[in-house]
Amino acid sequence: MEQVKAILFDVFGTVVDWRGSIIREVSAVGEKLGISGNWGRFADRWRDGYYTGTQDVVNGKREWVSADTLHLERLEILKPEFGLDGLNEEETIQLNKAWHRLDPWPDSVQGLTRLKQKYIIGSLSNGNIGLLVNMAKHAGLPWDIVLSGENFRSYKPDASVYLGAVETLGLKPHEVMIAAAHITDLQNAKKNGLSTAFIVRPDEFADGEYKPDLEADENVDVNASDLLNLAEQLRA
Amino acid sequence: MEQVKAILFDVFGTVVDWRGSIIREVSAVGEKLGISGNWGRFADRWRDGYYTGTQDVVNGKREWVSADTLHLERLEILKPEFGLDGLNEEETIQLNKAWHRLDPWPDSVQGLTRLKQKYIIGSLSNGNIGLLVNMAKHAGLPWDIVLSGENFRSYKPDASVYLGAVETLGLKPHEVMIAAAHITDLQNAKKNGLSTAFIVRPDEFADGEYKPDLEADENVDVNASDLLNLAEQLRA
Numbered sequence: 001m002e003q004v005k006a007i008l009f010d011v012f013g014t015v016v017d018w019r020g021s022i023i024r025e026v027s028a029v030g031e032k033l034g035i036s037g038n039w040g041r042f043a044d045r046w047r048d049g050y051y052t053g054t055q056d057v058v059n060g061k062r063e064w065v066s067a068d069t070l071h072l073e074r075l076e077i078l079k080p081e082f083g084l085d086g087l088n089e090e091e092t093i094q095l096n097k098a099w100h101r102l103d104p105w106p107d108s109v110q111g112l113t114r115l116k117q118k119y120i121i122g123s124l125s126n127g128n129i130g131l132l133v134n135m136a137k138h139a140g141l142p143w144d145i146v147l148s149g150e151n152f153r154s155y156k157p158d159a160s161v162y163l164g165a166v167e168t169l170g171l172k173p174h175e176v177m178i179a180a181a182h183i184t185d186l187q188n189a190k191k192n193g194l195s196t197a198f199i200v201r202p203d204e205f206a207d208g209e210y211k212p213d214l215e216a217d218e219n220v221d222v223n224a225s226d227l228l229n230l231a232e233q234l235r236a
Numbered sequence: 237m238e239q240v241k242a243i244l245f246d247v248f249g250t251v252v253d254w255r256g257s258i259i260r261e262v263s264a265v266g267e268k269l270g271i272s273g274n275w276g277r278f279a280d281r282w283r284d285g286y287y288t289g290t291q292d293v294v295n296g297k298r299e300w301v302s303a304d305t306l307h308l309e310r311l312e313i314l315k316p317e318f319g320l321d322g323l324n325e326e327e328t329i330q331l332n333k334a335w336h337r338l339d340p341w342p343d344s345v346q347g348l349t350r351l352k353q354k355y356i357i358g359s360l361s362n363g364n365i366g367l368l369v370n371m372a373k374h375a376g377l378p379w380d381i382v383l384s385g386e387n388f389r390s391y392k393p394d395a396s397v398y399l400g401a402v403e404t405l406g407l408k409p410h411e412v413m414i415a416a417a418h419i420t421d422l423q424n425a426k427k428n429g430l431s432t433a434f435i436v437r438p439d440e441f442a443d444g445e446y447k448p449d450l451e452a453d454e455n456v457d458v459n460a461s462d463l464l465n466l467a468e469q470l471r472a
Contacts (some may be wrong), residue, residue: 068406120369130406133356133381145369145382150404168386170304170366 001177001221001234004195006169007115008124008147010156010180011132012047013204015112015123015227016102016139019043020206025098026084029091035083040208042082049074054126054155064153066128072096099127100134105201109140111227118236120144124165124178126155145169157188166194177221179230183213190219197222197230237413237457237470240431242405243351244360244383246392246416247368248283249440251348251359251463252338252375255279256442261334262320265327271319276444278318285310290362290391300389302364308332335363336370341437345376347463354472356380360401360414362391381405393424402430413457415466419449426455433458433466 012018022043030037053070056062075096079085087095115121122145123132132146149155152164166176173193180186181201190196198216200223205212216223224230248254258279266273289306292298311332315321323331351357358381359368368382385391388400402412409429416422417437426432434452436459441448452459460466 120373122369128406129381129404133358133405136380137356143380144372145365146380151387168365169369170364 001195003175004119004177004234005171005175006120006122007177007179007197008122008165009112010178010182010185011123011125011127011135012102013201014179014181014199015108015141016104016135017203018047018099018102019204019208021102022046022098024103025095025101029084029087029095033084033086037082040206042078044205044208044210045078045081046071046074049077050126054149058155058158064150064155066150067099067126067131068096068128071099097134100131101138102135104139104141105226107226107228109142111229111231112142114231115227115234115236116142116144118234120169122147122165124156124161125149156185159188159192162189162192162194166192179224179227181213183217183220186220187217196220197224199224199226199230237431239411240355240413240470241407241411242356242358243413243415243433244358244401245348246414246418246421247359247361247363247371248338249437250415250417250435251344251377252340252371253439254283254335254338255440255444257338258282258334260339261331261337265320265323265331269320269322273318276442278314280441280444280446281314281317282307282310285313286362290385294391294394300386300391302386303335303362303367304332304364307335333370336367337374338371340375340377341462343462343464345378347465347467349378350467351463351470351472352378352380354470356405358383358401360392360397361385392421395424395428398425398428398430402428415460415463417449419453419456422456423453432456433460435460435462435466 009015023039026039026042050070057064112121122143124147126149128150129146129148136143147165149161152160154160166173174195177195177197178189179197179199181199186196198220202212222233245251259275262275262278286306293300348357358379360383362385364386365382365384372379383401385397388396390396402409410431413431413433414425415433415435417435422432434456438448458469
């Protein structure tokens with residue numbers, strides 16, 4: 001681990017609590033409209049649309065489009081199902097930008113701030129660059145560099161995203177560490193020669209239908225309980 | 237100016253003193269080799285190579301290559317002319333990375349830090365992303381976003397760079413301000429609908445053969461004496 005020079009973070013789930021934040025935003029909208037709903041399920045369905053869209057790009061089923069566009073497409077589908085038809089275009093776009101206003105986990109800002117003293121720290125997210133920049137301003141995430149699938153017109157887990165990030169930084173694969181709460185992300189990073197850190201986020205999916213990864217893959221280089229613990233283990 | 241949401245900075249000359257920094261680095265190398273030289277002229281010739289290379293890309297004469305590559309190409313040409321043949325490959329690459337270690341003007345870090353409280357602040361440079369990230373770490377530049385011609389596989393003054401930056405941020409052209417010490421950069425930004433700020437940098441070329449722009453073009457939106465003054469005028 002002595003050779004690691006940059007740590008790139010998965011963002012949704014690893015650095016920010018996307019699900020809790022989306023529930024908070026849509027609950028407020030629902031309250032204004034005078035409706036209630038299973039907003040946890042709404043958040044999961046919204047996330048599904050984003051995930052499916054990114055994988056369609058990776059699999060060559062469609063041209064690259066931004067996460068903002070994928071979010072908006074799925075939101076339009078979900079509106080009637082969840083009683084949100086009352087939202088006009090401006091309000092819909094405003095709700096779509098909830099993904100720009102996700103809140104960090106309690107340890108994220110302090111952990112990143114410590115890691116930044118020793119390493120280049122950045123995002124490596126499927127969220128688009130504009131979304132990630134707005135989120136960093138909202139949440140106080142002190143990135144040195146915002147990297148996104150958008151830089152490479154692809155999405156994780158495509159190898160071009162991991163290796164493109166390495167090349168962009170002018171580093172060797174093992175000098176770049178991917179930190180993520182999702183084992184598949186780390187497996188794909190490792191397959192491309194990058195270093196890896198698992199950050200357990202037991203609350204990512206709360207009481208929803210999805211389950212978090214609770215244990216590190218045996219090939220992961222560092223196994224951390226949160227970002228402060230990652231900083232601790234890396235002596236940052 | 238009330239509608240400006242992001243300020244993107246030209247970097248070489250506007251935020252950092254590239255010429256003084258290159259002279260400092262190459263002087264140290266020369267001292268080690270026991271040679272002296274006109275290092276101001278060396279810096280200007282090196283910069284010429286970078287500039288010519290970027291414009292060859294803009295004019296379609298060659299495929300996009302990074303500033304690091306353009307710098308290295310020209311350094312290899314300059315080595316015999318300036319008595320630097322003695323540098324081996326590793327030392328040459330080390331000197332080439334002097335462009336990653338440029339020092340800020342005295343007002344830059346404080347000015348950017350103030351502007352960051354009110355605006356998204358970023359680079360919009362022809363330097364490659366890795367170079368700009370290393371420079372930000374070296375110089376303490378608190379960018380929210382590192383944007384480069386590399387993002388768009390082109391170079392300023394190509395319209396794709398200015399408009400690509402606007403689109404990446406999800407903003408309208410007039411909501412993005414380009415801040416630069418070079419009138420042509422601002423003229424090209426304005427031609428594409430962006431807002432502009434001229435930062436006078438009388439010392440950029442010191443006593444070399446090139447002359448700085450000392451007066452703002454009449455179409456420039458803000459005319460500032462340095463980055464603290466820009467912050468002052470924008471009430472940041």
